[in-house]
Amino acid sequence: MALFVVRHHHSAERCPAQDPYTGAKFLNHLSRSNAIRYGVQIQGEAVVEAEHSLYLIAEASDENHLLEFMQVFQEIGHLDILPASTWARVVAGGDSAAHALMGESPSVIDPADACQQAIDAGLVVQRAHPLNCETLIPALISGAMVPNAHFYVRNHFHIPLLDPSSFRLTVGGLVERELSLSLNDLHNLPLQTLTVTLECAGNGRALFEPPIEGEKWTLGAVSTAEWTGVPLTEVLDLAGLKPSAREVLFRGADSGAVAGHIGPVRFERSLRLDQCRGAELLLAYAMNGEPLPVQHGYPLRLVVPDWYAVASVKWLTGIELLDGPFRGHYQYDKYWYEWDRDGEPVREPVTLQRVRALITEPAPAHQTPRGDVAIRGVAWSGSSPIDQVEVSVGGGDWQEANLLGERRRHGWQPWELIIRVPEPGTLAARARATDLTGQTQPERAEWNRLGYGNNAIHQVDISIV
Numbered sequence: 004m005a006l007f008v009v010r011h012h013h014s015a016e017r018c019p020a021q022d023p024y025t026g027a028k029f030l031n032h033l034s035r036s037n038a039i040r041y042g043v044q045i046q047g048e049a050v051v052e053a054e055h056s057l058y059l060i061a062e063a064s065d066e067n068h069l070l071e072f073m074q075v076f077q078e079i080g081h082l083d084i085l086p087a088s089t090w091a092r093v094v095a096g097g098d099s100a101a102h103a104l105m106g107e108s109p110s111v112i113d114p115a116d117a118c119q120q121a122i123d124a125g126l127v128v129q130r131a132h133p134l135n136c137e138t139l140i141p142a143l144i145s146g147a148m149v150p151n152a153h154f155y156v157r158n159h160f161h162i163p164l165l166d167p168s169s170f171r172l173t174v175g176g177l178v179e180r181e182l183s184l185s186l187n188d189l190h191n192l193p194l195q196t197l198t199v200t201l202e203c204a205g206n207g208r209a210l211f212e213p214p215i216e217g218e219k220w221t222l223g224a225v226s227t228a229e230w231t232g233v234p235l236t237e238v239l240d241l242a243g244l245k246p247s248a249r250e251v252l253f254r255g256a257d258s259g260a261v262a263g264h265i266g267p268v269r270f271e272r273s274l275r276l277d278q279c280r281g282a283e284l285l286l287a288y289a290m291n292g293e294p295l296p297v298q299h300g301y302p303l304r305l306v307v308p309d310w311y312a313v314a315s316v317k318w319l320t321g322i323e324l325l326d327g328p329f330r331g332h333y334q335y336d337k338y339w340y341e342w343d344r345d346g347e348p349v350r351e352p353v354t355l356q357r358v359r360a361l362i363t364e365p366a367p368a369h370q371t372p373r374g375d376v377a378i379r380g381v382a383w384s385g386s387s388p389i390d391q392v393e394v395s396v397g398g399g400d401w402q403e404a405n406l407l408g409e410r411r412r413h414g415w416q417p418w419e420l421i422i423r424v425p426e427p428g429t430l431a432a433r434a435r436a437t438d439l440t441g442q443t444q445p446e447r448a449e450w451n452r453l454g455y456g457n458n459a460i461h462q463v464d465i466s467i468v
């Protein structure tokens with residue numbers, strides 16, 4: 004079988020869709036079962052919107068079979084049949100075709116499998132290609148670690164499949180010694196385990212008014228895990244920094260097409276050296292005691308405690324020391340707060356997680372028996388540990404909740420307040436966190452063009468029966 008790309012164009016006047024009966028006849032003709040009768044296998048099809056153009060990717064033993072099958076289209080307009088290369092499955096595979104055409108390795112996880120796995124785990128899938136899904140708030144209950152299968156997923160491109168045996172982390176740029184570290188090398192370096200909350204800067208974007216384009220996260224783009232790996236400082240010490248080094252660039256293995264850019268854009272982010280100092284950055288290879296799952300960066304990811312999670316580059320394969328600011332797409336075009344203040348554009352990079360509390364119990368749909376009612380949740384801030392969480396029920400005064408367990412440096416703080424509700428009814432419960440630097444949550448977060456950092460006070464309507 005040989006592969007062909009078929010291009011058909013007709014004028015608006017001759018469009019078969021003008022008449023429903025003729026339209027249906029042409030569609031039926033294009034059905035896969037009909038094509039088979041002509042010895043043609045259709046691998047993919049698309050119409051160019053508003054252009055009366057149709058493209059097919061099809062296999063046939065020779066061009067004549069295809070011509071015979073497409074005859075009816077030749078009668079109403081123009082037809083081209085172009086021989087194509089034989090990577091049928093790649094070309095027909097939607098997005099991965101773009102990777103292939105741009106010379107990228109198509110070695111990615113099958114998006115359909117990744118999506119099904121997430122659905123099976125109970126995640127809320129926001130988008131399947133690339134895979135983006137949020138955690139259900141009940142999965143955050145009691146402030147424990149979020150199991151790996153329930154941890155929210157945020158990807159900009161397809162999930163790259165990296166072979167652990169040939170994997171290398173390269174360290175280069177302004178260093179004394181370039182390094183190329185295997186997984187074994189990394190496992191033999193000193194290790195550290197840290198509990199760290201990752202939150203997407205877009206968490207809560209869907210709650211901004213007026214609405215903002217982008218992933219429509221509600222409140223589940225946040226999770227906490229125990230990460231194990233090599234402190235970044237160990238690797239930087241091995242390489243030795245040149246005096247001119249100012250910034251560390253972290254390079255992910257994933258890349259793809261981005262509007263406005265020619266050629267593939269890679270997922271990469273940098274931090275200034277002064278931002279790394281004392282920040283406990285980890286090159287993590289384990290998550291909650293298991294090898295890093297593939298959707299969370301297998302076999303190696305950066306974990307940057309306290310920062311919005313865009314800084315925590317997954318599928319980390321390269322580190323480069325630079326002498327000045329990095330201007331990559333995800334550093335400079337995206338992940339900036341952009342406000343309009345008195346008609347003046349104001350711009351500031353997204354950095355630390357803003358202080359925030361979430362109510363995890365009772366769930367809004369849950370019928371809670373009257374009497375003593377436990378209101379529980381988690382709270383976190385990138386600037387410092389949580390100082391207090393206050394809860395207001397039914398428009399009443401703010402009451403201080405109990406912080407549970409020890410104060411966490413980089414992980415969310417569970418909290419709880421027991422209130423007495425003698426009567427049935429629906430009550431609005433609100434929770435407001437304050438961190439040790441004195442920062443607290445606003446009634447409404449300031450709207451910004453790309454919808455980041457929405458840490459408005461969380462409200463849940465609880466129903467008491």
Ligand SMILES: Nc1nc2c(c(=O)[nH]1)N[C@H]1C(S)=C(S)[C@@H](COP(=O)(O)O)O[C@H]1N2
Nearest residue numbers: 155156157158159203255270312315316317
């Ligand atoms: N290589 C790579 N790293 C990445 C991303 C990505 O698309 N590619 N997304 C970032 C963003 S915006 C977030 S919120 C976190 C999500 O991490 P998770 O999927 O493990 O929850 O990964 C960050 N690191």
Ligand SMILES: [Mo]
Nearest residue numbers: 157203204313
């Ligand atoms: Mo994110």
